[in-house]
Amino acid sequence: MNLKEAQKISRGYASNAEKTKFDHLTCKELTALISSSIAGERTIAANLLAKHQTQESVFALISALQVETKLYSKLEICDSLVKIGSLSIEPLLAQLGKIGSNQHQEIPAKEFKKISYPLPRDIAARTLIRFGKKALPLLLTVLEANKPKQISEAIDAIGFINFYDSEPELLKHLLECYRQYMDNNLLQWKIIRAMSGFPESKTFLLDQKQQINTLRLLQEIDRSLLLISKSN
Template identity: 40%
Template sequence: MAAEDKKRIDREKRGQFLAEEIEACIEFKTAHLIEMLNADNAQKRTIAAAILGNRKDKKGIVPLCDSLKKEKALYSRIAMSEALGKMGETAVPSLIKLLGQIGNNQETELPVKYFNKKSFPLARDMAARTIIKIGKPATPYLIKVVEEQDSYILQQAIDALGGIAAKTNDKSALRVLLNGLETRPNNKITFWKIIRALSGFKHSNEALPPLLNILESDCDAAIIWESARTLGQIGINRPDVISALCKLEENNHPEVKKAAKNALIILK
């Protein structure tokens, strides 16, 4: 098989399309585009999602959510997420229902390595990432989830709140997350998720005391290094923060030392 043919086939399987391939579908009616979301051809699914998103047609919200839940092709999944993000607040209730429902590899254990950025979004993260695209209007809905839900739904709502805070500087969820540190210390994954989410709340003095307390605790190493990382990301170089991180540089755990060092580089 020629190299160009292989590239074309790979592109089609992933749902990637060329600019000229969308032109023929631009005038399709919404009902037809919704049908295309279930096409066997991944490119057609991507094209349908892209057009629905550009139109911001609210009729596409539920079908897009249904498709996002089961989509396997990378570019089709990304297009569906982008389309729902363009729909705005109206799409949030439907997206909330997808939290914890996409993918089958939800986090059940603390990480063994310090933060490692992924190149592509994981399927399990797509609902939260899509809600982050909508931004501040989604915050009240997510706060309600944090107050009422548990397990993966709660954890992904926490992820989304941290992402929205980092993107928009919306600090309205800070208090509910800090309350979570006090009320959910026995659920290690949720506890770790809250610490990670707090990294999005830049220059929030209120978040410092619980994080500093964690550095002095006997918590798991992953929770300690995540607290150090978050202190760096919050970006307040108070003397007590610098002192605590300097002390942590002497820790025997290599990942904890790395996190402390990186946080100090950011703060200094």
């Protein structure tokens, strides 16, 4: 085994041949295996749990996601939650802003200058965007929950989904959220970023440009206006 292969295995990589050895396990046995001390076995358990489309399998995967640190295992958990389908959406919503420490805690000093929409940094939000529009009704309920940390990640998911699959009706919900959190610069910044996928928001953005004096918010307004102009 070379160094590259050893590194992959240490990060939870498991081959298809290895997975077939565990095909016979029941859902209950897989929920136990997903807590194995061996990362590759956790990856295999996550993969095979996707075949058991039950609340039990979703609960096992979510519980594993909360503590998993190995790359391949974590990716397999997320893949399986998506494969299971709509049963996974609400449990993932409950994890917004709670797993890991990669979420934005403040507006970053460095601008994002690509013309694409940035992937959410939160792992639950990053998984939810893979459901596309199916996730939107429940994501919108998060905006009304008065939990800024969860709202922050939900905005990223809503903005991403809309940017690639336009849903103009979402704009009114984001505007309501913006007005409710006028004292929260991070949420304002994220909503302004989400506006880049709504040509209908141009008037609002131009108005805010006259009222705001925070440099990073003004820069994000300019970026959203630029992307809107490119989409026309």
